[in-house]
Amino acid sequence: MKTCLVVDDSRVIRKVARRILEDIGFEIAEASDGMEALAWCRAAMPDAVLLDWNMPMMTGIEFLRHLRLEPGGDKPTVVFCTVENDIERIREALDCGANEYIMKPFDGDIIASKFAEAGLI
Amino acid sequence: MRPEDIDLVVQLCAARAGLFVDPGKTYLLESRLGPVARRENFGSIDDMIAALRAKREDRLAWAIVECMASSETAFFRDRGPFNLFRDEILPTLARLRDGEPIRIWSAACGSGQEVYSLAMIIEDQRALIPGAKLELFASDLSERALEKAQSGLYTQFEIQRGLPIRQLVRHFEKADEMWALSPRIRQMVRWRRINLVADLSAAGRFDVIFCRYVLGALVEPMRARLLENLARALSPDGFLFLGLGEAAMGLSEAFQPVSGRPGLYARNPSFRAAA
Numbered sequence: 001m002k003t004c005l006v007v008d009d010s011r012v013i014r015k016v017a018r019r020i021l022e023d024i025g026f027e028i029a030e031a032s033d034g035m036e037a038l039a040w041c042r043a044a045m046p047d048a049v050l051l052d053w054n055m056p057m058m059t060g061i062e063f064l065r066h067l068r069l070e071p072g073g074d075k076p077t078v079v080f081c082t083v084e085n086d087i088e089r090i091r092e093a094l095d096c097g098a099n100e101y102i103m104k105p106f107d108g109d110i111i112a113s114k115f116a117e118a119g120l121i
Numbered sequence: 122m123r124p125e126d127i128d129l130v131v132q133l134c135a136a137r138a139g140l141f142v143d144p145g146k147t148y149l150l151e152s153r154l155g156p157v158a159r160r161e162n163f164g165s166i167d168d169m170i171a172a173l174r175a176k177r178e179d180r181l182a183w184a185i186v187e188c189m190a191s192s193e194t195a196f197f198r199d200r201g202p203f204n205l206f207r208d209e210i211l212p213t214l215a216r217l218r219d220g221e222p223i224r225i226w227s228a229a230c231g232s233g234q235e236v237y238s239l240a241m242i243i244e245d246q247r248a249l250i251p252g253a254k255l256e257l258f259a260s261d262l263s264e265r266a267l268e269k270a271q272s273g274l275y276t277q278f279e280i281q282r283g284l285p286i287r288q289l290v291r292h293f294e295k296a297d298e299m300w301a302l303s304p305r306i307r308q309m310v311r312w313r314r315i316n317l318v319a320d321l322s323a324a325g326r327f328d329v330i331f332c333r334y335v336l337g338a339l340v341e342p343m344r345a346r347l348l349e350n351l352a353r354a355l356s357p358d359g360f361l362f363l364g365l366g367e368a369a370m371g372l373s374e375a376f377q378p379v380s381g382r383p384g385l386y387a388r389n390p391s392f393r394a395a396a
Contacts, residue, residue: 012242028210032348085295087290087293087294087295087297090286090290091290094286094287094290100285100286101282101286102281104279106281109282110278110281110282113281113282114281114286115326116200117285117286
């Protein structure tokens with residue numbers, strides 16, 4: 001079973017994302033900011049990361065820069081999931097190594113479609 | 122809605138466009154017809170149908186048929202057929218046509234996602250098929266669908282269904298709350314209103330036709346007619362894409378499936394289009 005780390009400072013969003021991703025066959029771990037997510041990844045690299053942008057302690061983009069420098073950190077497929085929808089922001093995320101990008105609000109169809117684009121399902 | 126009004130709409134759609142409308146789906150009928158009634162300044166759907174009975178006005182009749190014909194779609198719907206088009210059909214036709222125009226038709230294009238997906242593929246593959254001359258056509262029964270399609274404007278929800286993020290960044294710009302497709306891609310497509318079950322002899326000849334998820338929306342007797350129409354419009358060595366699983370609806374004698382290529386069909390060599 002593939003694993004997905006859901007990183008979002010909103011407990012509600014994490015819960016919604018968890019339900020959708022479990023339905024399409026992922027095992028879920030949760031983190032509430034980039035720092036916590038990085039600790040998770042150092043312990044066990046997930047197959048996928050669903051990543052919010054704006055979070056306390058460490059933002060999603062900072063997390064992504066750190067992750068890609070970690071040993072094995074090039075492996076996880078990273079899908080941003082954020083209210084940021086400026087094209088410059090999307091470019092920045094892709095330049096930092098994001099694989100796909102979801103603009104909130106999202107639903108199950110969008111997550112499934114984007115995870116398929118990213119080759120995760 | 123009154124049962125006799127529902128029957129009138131069902132019969133109108135079948136007669137004009139070969140369209141199957143389920144009389145049991147009252148909610149669908151009302152949710153589609155309500156906006157048309159408001160747009161046409163009627164107090165209710167009942168008033169609109171009464172006016173239709175009284176005057177038999179062509180424009181109103183078509184407005185009703187067109188609203189029942191529309192359906193949802195997505196960029197790169199089903200993915201596989203588009204990969205097939207990009208990896209096999211496009212290079213093959215480029216070689217065979219050797220600089221002669223390659224004509225591609227998105228039939229029942231709806232709000233345009235299918236034809237624009239093809240346009241983006243062609244744009245992204247240009248360097249690999251130098252000298253190939255591609256012509257893209259799109260048609261729909263509904264004027265309103267064609268207007269929306271031509272605008273190239275999509276909601277955030279629409280651009281997140283099927284469209285990879287790198288394609289979005291390459292070909293779209295944000296326009297307030299909407300996303301606007303680049304003029305370069307939009308200008309690749311020529312548009313026309315076409316009723317697929319009417320006489321298509323003036324539509325021209327095409328090398329590839331995408332006509333997906335239309336067969337299933339038609340009343341049964343019209344399916345064979347549509348397929349014969351498409352066979353006449355397709356060049357003898359051309360390709361037809363139907364929706365996945367639609368072949369079960371009776372391919373008639375005109376087409377045969379291409380083995381190992383779901384959704385892809387070729388003209389049956391023994392098929393002779395009637396004059």
